[in-house]
Amino acid sequence: MKFLFKVLDRITFYRTQKGWTEYQLAEKSGLTQSTISSWYRKDMVPSISSLEKICSAFGITLSQFFSTEETSFSLTPLQKDLLEASGHLTEPQQQALIEFFKLL
Template identity: 45%
Template sequence: MKGGKCMDIQERIKQLMDTKGWSEYKLAKEANLPQSTISHLFKRNNAPTYPTIEAICRAFGITMAQFFADEGEAVVLTLDQKELLLLWGTLTQEQRQIVISTMKHFNNND
């Protein structure tokens, strides 16, 4: 993400929402933020505060470094993410499909 412009941040949030299939309401719920906060980001072109971005990152399960990383740029993983990757490497292809299916199921539940 070049710069740090408000529009870049909004675009990144929108990209993450699209990836997960989340609405503004779902993001607000998952980030434990008022829906008006998320709505104002897009409708009023408000720049999010640091705590808001932090809450959004937690909701998406990513670090701030991952949020602001340019495409292809190396990012630092959290301990939980590292553990998941290590465990992933020990699974069979069939087990991986089960995990993916389960995670998609959890992701789609409100």
């Protein structure tokens, strides 16, 4: 059961980081709120396809979701595009962009 709580804890962690309710996560992932809440009520592990939808909503990969080390992760295609697009900015512009993202 340790694995179950880790998965659900990770979903809760990412959801609260975004400031989302279960309903908002359901909307953004394309899953129903009853599906998400049933995972917690019934101590169920979500299917891989459901986890892929959850990760997509969070803007992370499955690899990032399951990563145990903060330094070991891969970027999504959109994250790569963001990095490449910001590459031409000066350091102060990049810092301003980071501050802007934090406000979102």
